[in-house]
Amino acid sequence: MDLENEIIELLKKYKIVYALTLPCAKIKRLLNLTEENLHHIPLSREEEGVGISTGIHLAGKRSVMMFQSGGIGNSLNALLSLAKVYEIPIPMIISWRGIYKEKIEAQKPMGEYLPGIFEAVELPYVLVEEKDDTKKIEEAFSMAYEKSIPIGIFVSPKFWEQSEYDMSKPDEESYPIRKFAFVLGKASTTITEPKITRYRAIQALTNQLTNKIVISNIGVPSKELFKLSDQPSNFYMLGSFGMASAIGLGIALVKESEVIVIDGDASILTNPNILGTITQEKNYCNNLTVLLMDNGACGSTGNQLTLAFSKIDLELLARAYGFDNTHKAYEPEEIINICKKKSYGPRLLHIILKPGNADVENIPLSAIKIKERFMNAIRMIK
Ligand SMILES: Cc1ncc(C[n+]2csc(CCOP(=O)(O)OP(=O)(O)O)c2C)c(N)n1
CATH class of the missing domain: 3.40.50.970 (Thiamin diphosphate (ThDP)-binding fold, Pyr/PP domains)
Known part of the structure; x- marks a missing residue:
């Protein structure tokens, strides 16, 4: 089994049914499998995923987030003032850019400081670099639910390199047909003087x-x-x-x-x-x-x-x-x-x-x- 499928099996084992994601090239295979196996909710910004995950937990179900390291910058306030303060378990599979064979200069600051950011705000994290580090992912899931906290699972590109799945294969160019008619309905409205507070x-x-x-x-x-x-x-x-x-x-x-x-x-x-x-x-x-x-x-x-x-x-x-x-x-x-x-x-x-x-x-x-x-x-x- 390739590493991406191992993660999907772990998600199932932990009864995680919702996945809130925002893409990174390094996790495109994981995202495809997520779409096939979980209720997949693509996000426009990572922060909303923290809010949605909180609601899912409050209602009694489990979710995971998957996104690129920069997404921590887009979601830190919600992670702290909502998930940390209300003690919400959110395992976050974070594609850890900027540290391993990184070609994009702009990935480096968020990537390099990522562990330091988690330490500064006292959120736990695990580093996933070697093939058998899937056990660390499992430990992170356990910790999230035992301690009821968000936890960062920083997955290095080095880890994906060891997967049996060949990421260097060119993408299949098959998209659904892009065509939709958009009717705004009540296209004009007027706002008049309010009456009440x-x-x-x-x-x-x-x-x-x-x-x-x-x-x-x-x-x-x-x-x-x-x-x-x-x-x-x-x-x-x-x-x-x-x-x-x-x-x-x-x-x-x-x-x-x-x-x-x-x-x-x-x-x-x-x-x-x-x-x-x-x-x-x-x-x-x-x-x-x-x-x-x-x-x-x-x-x-x-x-x-x-x-x-x-x-x-x-x-x-x-x-x-x-x-x-x-x-x-x-x-x-x-x-x-x-x-x-x-x-x-x-x-x-x-x-x-x-x-x-x-x-x-x-x-x-x-x-x-x-x-x-x-x-x-x-x-x-x-
Ligand atoms: C990240 C962040 N920025 C700003 C604030 C300060 N703040 C608290 S409530 C609020 C505005 C709320 O306005 P609105 O959502 O329209 O609700 P209203 O109070 O008008 O009913 C702001 C800016 C904050 N708490 N957090």
Whole structure:
């Protein structure tokens, strides 16, 4: 068996069913096998994979990430402020560039500093260089689940050189036919003066949220939700700006019941690619509703205006990313009516709001407490 197949067998042994990946030439064979053997979710940016993996874990399943060493630079904040703080096990098979027969100068800095970065942030890693280092990969999987932590599995190109699979073979040039018609649907919309604040919108929604799985955006949205409608099946994000819908997607992939994400305009603008990853997975997440609380501002940090305030219509952006069930709402009744409707998902409700925050306290729960009560509560939900 070649080394790539050995890894696939290990993934199966550890009951890992989802793979979140972003390509590196050195792992193209592994990626092809992943596509054949697991639920494969190609990413546009590594960071969203950390959010999706977190959701998958919260919902009771296992995932692996596969990407190039530079991807650590693209995902470190989510790895620390989400996966490390909430103790989420994420084995990461990292194609370790920049250290072995590297021809690309630009690969060197991230590659050379990779172990140092992990040491500095106190995340564990293993080095995989020799053929029989597959046992180290297995040890890393065990450690991730025993200690509930993300772990780096740095795989050198030297390891792949020893695989029976001949990587130097030219790629087969067989692609599906590239042809698609794109109809934007509601191609023009107008945003008019908002009527209510985020607090009033969440207040209107409380009945719709009761006993549902709810993921809430970082900062004041979570604090307002905690004050208005705390329940164990609410997941409050204390960090990881931009990851709310990614976490929601991960949970929606595993669960059948409705998963509601309370997201924000700045959050979506910092990680808009999640909209595309959601629609890419639409056959597996028709239970996902994104309530996009658009106050045109970074409300939580003092209402600094975002591009959404006057330049980007986020409903149209969602449509451009492939959402076809979207609505705009301004008034509490509209929000309630759209939420109540049983319509196919993934769906996105673009709620136009005034900037402004209610005077609310910090959430008096630790990250681990939030996670434990959330996982216990949603275990009962289909
Ligand atoms: C990486 C990172 N950058 C910036 C921040 C600071 N920050 C916290 S919340 C937030 C803006 C949130 O705005 P939005 O998502 O629109 O939600 P709102 O508070 O307006 O409801 C920012 C910039 C952060 N926590 N992390």
